[in-house]
Amino acid sequence: MAEWTTAPPDNDQRAPYRVIRTNHMKPLRGVILSQHLVGIMLHYWKGRSKPCEGNECEACQAGQKPRWKGYFQVHNADNQTVYIVEITERVWHEFNEEDRKNGTLRGARIELQRTNRKANGPLAARFLAGRTAESELGKEVAIVPILERMWEITGQVGPAEDAKGTEGEPNHLKMQA
Numbered sequence: 725m726a727e728w729t730t731a732p733p734d735n736d737q738r739a740p741y742r743v744i745r746t747n748h749m750k751p752l753r754g755v756i757l758s759q760h761l762v763g764i765m766l767h768y769w770k771g772r773s774k775p776c777e778g779n780e781c782e783a784c785q786a787g788q789k790p791r792w793k794g795y796f797q798v799h800n801a802d803n804q805t806v807y808i809v810e811i812t813e814r815v816w817h818e819f820n821e822e823d824r825k826n827g828t829l830r831g832a833r834i835e836l837q838r839t840n841r842k843a844n845g846p847l848a849a850r851f852l853a854g855r856t857a858e859s860e861l862g863k864e865v866a867i868v869p870i871l872e873r874m875w876e877i878t879g880q881v882g883p884a885e886d887a888k889g890t891e892g893e894p895n896h897l898k899m900q901a
């Protein structure tokens with residue numbers, strides 16, 4: 725029987741934070757809430773991102789090389805929104821340096837941008853001077869369960885509405901609006 729309700733169902737399957745990649749038109753600036761990066765080897769396989777499964781990996785067996793992606797949580801000062809941001813191996817070094825220098829990424833101010841105007845253009849990362857005090861930072865959430873949920877549940881994560889993916893590395897994650 726059909727049921728009328730006053731509110732949408734409590735959909736706890738949905739990731740509470742959007743996972744975004746850096747927009748090619750606008751740099752992403754914000755304060756990092758995560759202590760450290762988490763990373764994984766990822767394929768773009770059968771139309772979506774899929775973590776590499778090692779020895780038994782279907783994508784590897786088909787000859788596709790996985791690529792490393794790192795993730796962290798950021799508070800974007802421009803729109804007061806918290807996101808999980810995906811980065812590529814290309815900028816890992818900058819994050820690692822910052823983490824080593826301070827023992828944590830939390831509170832660091834980051835600027836990410838594409839070095840050209842392409843949606844999948846190479847990423848550049850720059851840490852800005854000064855850190856945000858702990859008392860002014862929002863809470864850190866555990867990113868891994870959110871990502872695992874995202875990858876396990878088909879149909880929950882579609883291609884970005886505004887993405888213009890190019891060959892090689894389509895925009896499988898939602899981009900910043």
Ligand SMILES: [Zn+2]
Nearest residue numbers: 776777781784
């Ligand atoms: Zn694989």
